[in-house]
Amino acid sequence: MLLEIKNLSVEFPGTPTPLVAVHELGFGLARGEVLGLVGESGSGKSVTSLAIMRLLPPQAIIRGEIRFAANDRAPQDLLQLGAEEIRDLRGSGISMIFQEPMTALNPVMRVGEQIAEAVRAHSLISRQESWKRAVEALREVAIPDPERRASDYPHQLSGGMRQRVMIAMAIVNRPQLLIADEPTTALDVTIQAQILDLLAELRAKFGLTMLFISHDLAVVSKVADRVAVMYSGNLVELAPRAEIFSTAAHPYTRGLLKAVPTLKTARGRPLETIEGTVPPLRDVPPGCGFEPRCHLRVPECARALPPLIEIAPGHWARCPVANRPRAL
Ligand SMILES: Nc1ncnc2c1ncn2[C@@H]1O[C@H](COP(=O)(O)OP(=O)(O)O)[C@@H](O)[C@H]1O
Ligand code: SF4
Numbered sequence: 001m002l003l004e005i006k007n008l009s010v011e012f013p014g015t016p017t018p019l020v021a022v023h024e025l026g027f028g029l030a031r032g033e034v035l036g037l038v039g040e041s042g043s044g045k046s047v048t049s050l051a052i053m054r055l056l057p058p059q060a061i062i063r064g065e066i067r068f069a070a071n072d073r074a075p076q077d078l079l080q081l082g083a084e085e086i087r088d089l090r091g092s093g094i095s096m097i098f099q100e101p102m103t104a105l106n107p108v109m110r111v112g113e114q115i116a117e118a119v120r121a122h123s124l125i126s127r128q129e130s131w132k133r134a135v136e137a138l139r140e141v142a143i144p145d146p147e148r149r150a151s152d153y154p155h156q157l158s159g160g161m162r163q164r165v166m167i168a169m170a171i172v173n174r175p176q177l178l179i180a181d182e183p184t185t186a187l188d189v190t191i192q193a194q195i196l197d198l199l200a201e202l203r204a205k206f207g208l209t210m211l212f213i214s215h216d217l218a219v220v221s222k223v224a225d226r227v228a229v230m231y232s233g234n235l236v237e238l239a240p241r242a243e244i245f246s247t248a249a250h251p252y253t254r255g256l257l258k259a260v261p262t263l264k265t266a267r268g269r270p271l272e273t274i275e276g277t278v279p280p281l282r283d284v285p286p287g288c289g290f291e292p293r294c295h296l297r298v299p300e301c302a303r304a305l306p307p308l309i310e311i312a313p314g315h316w317a318r319c320p321v322a323n324r325p326r327a328l
């Protein structure tokens with residue numbers, strides 16, 4: 001395993017009770033694998049990725065382990081690393097791309113220089129050499145005329161091109177793990193498809209391992225080998241992509257699937273949506289978080305959080321009522 005998360009919980013202090021953004025989360029990522037992490041807004045996806053990057057604000061209370069095997073070394077718990085060690089790892093071992101490149105790019109610095117700076121942060125090379133590497137990275141993400149584009153400022157580029165610049169910056173130091181947090185959410189559909197193709201190409205070329213996060217199961221299904229579904233800070237289902245689509249067990253996953261358009265969806269018929277909304281995290285009931293919206297609920301569901309159970313080899317679900325994989 002390149003990455004192994006065990007019992008990860010993240011709380012933010014609050015009154016009368018702390019807000020539990022992520023609750024005893026666990027999953028692993030094998031080298032070269034793409035794991036899709038899906039769930040509605042507020043389910044704890046970004047908090048999970050920021051915990052891996054050690055970028056959560058200081059008031060966050062983090063428990064558990066995030067084991068990462070950098071460069072085939074024995075796994076280390078990222079939560080135990082010192083500030084300098086984690087800085088070394090960021091960008092070179094693990095890097096991240098975000099939804100909105102404009103907030104991550106420096107508006108008053110040429111994009112080539114921003115990438116070159118990321119190169120120099122991890123190796124002792126000259127400005128000229130790092131600029132060359134930056135141009136090369138822009139070429140790798142298929143930016144046309146990269147020598148010229150490298151001298152552009154972020155505002156001179158389209159949204160899609162800016163996201164390519166972010167990806168160039170993320171891969172320039174050849175990280176082993178790339179975390180992509182809603183990398184296509186801010187883009188229109190055509191550009192979104194191009195960015196997904198690019199990520200698939202880069203994955204094949206560099207053997208990237210990827211944690212791909214999206215609220216959109218249709219997008220996740222295009223890139224992920226396995227899919228993890230989160231609801232209110234809990235992992236509710238985890239399975240190979242094909243199984244999620246053929247035989248999802250958890251009522252929430254099944255609801256998400258019904259909202260995904262497929263070739264079989266009758267034209268003109270509105271897509272189904274899951275009734276109700278995600279409760280504010282402070283109001284999540286003590287039992288299954290999905291209980292207020294679930295058509296299969298029984299009285300026990302509200303009493304205690306159901307355990308995550310392996311219902312078929314490699315297929316886990318947190319619902320004792322729908323505890324076997326079923327065809328949709
Ligand atoms: N810095 C923070 N302080 C307090 N609460 C936070 C903070 N960051 C995130 N949260 C809360 O944690 C929950 C999970 O957020 P997040 O991981 O961003 O969700 P998403 O799945 O949409 O990425 C949300 O309820 C959010 O309001
Ligand atoms: S545990 Fe109960 S409420 Fe939760 S998803 Fe399963 S049936 Fe529905």
Ligand SMILES: [Mg+2]
Pocket residue numbers: 045046047181182
């Ligand atoms: Mg998010």
